[in-house]
Amino acid sequence: MTIPPRLRRALIRLNRDTSFLALGAPLHLFTGFALFMMFGLVWEIIEGRDSTAPVVLAFALVLTGISAPALTAAQRRRFRRLLGIDIASPGWRRPWRQFGYHCLAGTLFGALEALTVGLLLAGVSAALVPVWIYALPAHWRTEHVGYATQTAYLSVAGLIVLAVVPSLAAAVVRLESQTVPSLLGRSREEDLAQRVEDLTESRAGAVHAAGAERRRIERDLHDGAQQRLVSLALNLGLAKATLTDLSPEARQVIDAAHRGAKEAIEELSSLVRGLHPAVLDELGLDAALSGLAARAPLPVRLRVDLPQRLAPAVEAVAYFVVSEALTNVAKHAQEASRADVTVALLGEILRVVIADDGLGGADAAKGSGLTGLVQRVRSVDGTFRMSSPVGGPTVMSVELPCPR
Template sequence: MTTASPPRGRVGLLTHVGALAQLAAIGVAGSVVFTILATLLAAGLGLLLVLGIGFLFLVAFLYLLWGTAWVEYERVEGLYGYGLPALTLRRSGVPGFKGWLRTLWRQFTDGPMWRGVASAAIATVIGMLVLPLLGGLVVSIGLLFAPLRAGDTVRIPGIGIDMPAGGGVAAGIIGILVCAAVLIGFVLLHAVLTRAILVPSREAQLAEQARTAGAQRAGAVRASEVERTRIERDLHDGVQPRLVSVGMTLGLAQQKIDSDPAAAKALLDEAHTSTKAAITELRQLARGIHASVLDDRGLDAALSALAARSHVPVQLDVRLDGRCSATAEAAVYFAIAESLTNAAKHSRATACRVVVRRRDDGTLWARVEDNGVGGARVLPGGGLDGITNRVLAAGGTTRLDSPAGGPTSLEVSVPCAS
């Protein structure tokens, strides 16, 4: 497995000027944000025992923390182009109130979020120091032109000291040099600190790649086990008994072909009907293993055929500009197929909606929603378990939302080049 070294990012005069402008803005906005955060935290802890009202403040505090970190990641990435991954909300994957509490805890213990908050706090402190330096730079520039609008003496703003005009010019030059040097130092310090805090080290990248590869390998193994179990169950419960019945019927027809040709003919007709049904079941089973139309005509055509066979009316909305990898398309196709099967078998749904998009970040995204009774769960060995592991093996993620009473929605995101 080969890995790339951490990106160097963009450098240059425009980048440093942009950083300086952002630091000045963050010095004002960041102080307001962190004041609100401190207020929410204090109110949450102080009112926690008062009818649980404080808990709402703490939840608001947590999500404002995440929002602050998200803005910081986007700001630094837009400024320096380090190649930072987008910050996403952590989810427990467990439905209900208990799952929501787990989600809050996972978000609270999310390391990338706290690194983003730390970077924003440091940028706020640097920005608060930059603001007076920018003011001093403007004053120093003004002193250079003071002799043009003053007499023999000039007064230095903010200090109130009068000095000869020539001394004012000298003070302006010194002020410009000092303020510019300190501002450049702060800009360079900001670049170094944001890189150290937000950009993962090579060791961290290797560890994350190893963890991801391990998770994908485990998902692939689990998905293959679930698929094998499903095939064995379908063969044992469906096709095998039907073929045994065909064999017994043909045996009875063979016994009666001389003594009772009419009965033998009826048995042969029955065997013929059962054979065609078995062929149909085998064809459906093979389609569940591999959809040939997916390879031949792409995901849009394969989903159209899938929707046409569905027992529940399906509203299909597919907008794709080109093909993705076979692994990505297969993962999304079978996730949608299993969702439609579940909607027909278990949810008592009367309508389904399927939306598929190829997003700008290079992911293949799909959402399946039905108006059934809800209550869907990911059970070991079940169809949703197979979906989750198959998508995980392709490097993607799934999100199931199925409250009691419905509706049920499943979102799938898979890297297009997986």
């Protein structure tokens, strides 16, 4: 016999709900009984009937406080295994929420669970009365002439109860699943704080992975394509110097190829430095910025005060901030004749200031490479400020956190 899919799903859901309620009722009623006993002890203290009641009450309160985390863990396992709801552990924060749930809300839920499970058992018992009647000796049925009518009434009542129990069980389960996580789990503020922490760690991992990938590409280009181009340029130079019997056309072709190889080497070197300069990993930010200032198309006065090496991600962001800022000064700063770069570690903050003597008027919202610079700074929780009044000067200030 094949059970219809709809009926099968209903039976599975009923089994899940009743199992959930049956496991929860003892836990909740235990705490309810403990609460009732504590109220009784309080009444004994008020009436002055038992001199040992205060000691017993204090012991009961301590025992309840100690057992609250264990009861909370049991409830969390019940939700996870039967309903698939994972209630985050609240730790030791706000223990009053756990205590309040087990002593107050838990008692109400325990009563509802016991009522639902009791109705289910009563419904099954009443619906099966005809079967049990025929299991009795025959003389009993002979002595009780009106048993058939009473049996029919009980059986119908049991079937009605069984028809109502699934909806009642589902309602109680839904009520608990919507209420309990906020009492036994973390609060909304704690969830948001955890989410922020997870996102921060995820972003830090992404920044680290991107930096590692840039370093890998830089090594591959430096050790692979760049070395081949250098070898090609050397061979072409040797060909020019040693092959003296070449025709003018052939020598012209070799000269053009030699120039192209050297230009390609320069472009590739610039690209490699733009990806991730090797000197930044080997010698640190001070040396990398010194090389950057020496290659700048305009005079740069560089001042660096770094007593120690910083995190690789912070050093990389600071380097590229200065690089992009100097590029913007050279390309977009009108009548700029020099630039000043100051890098200093102030406590746990790396402060980078780039200034030029141009006519100003720069706006980060209008592009000019500044938008990418701002995004790069924000990738490590840094702050970016710029002052560029018309007439100048333009001053960029970047602060990057450097936790020790």
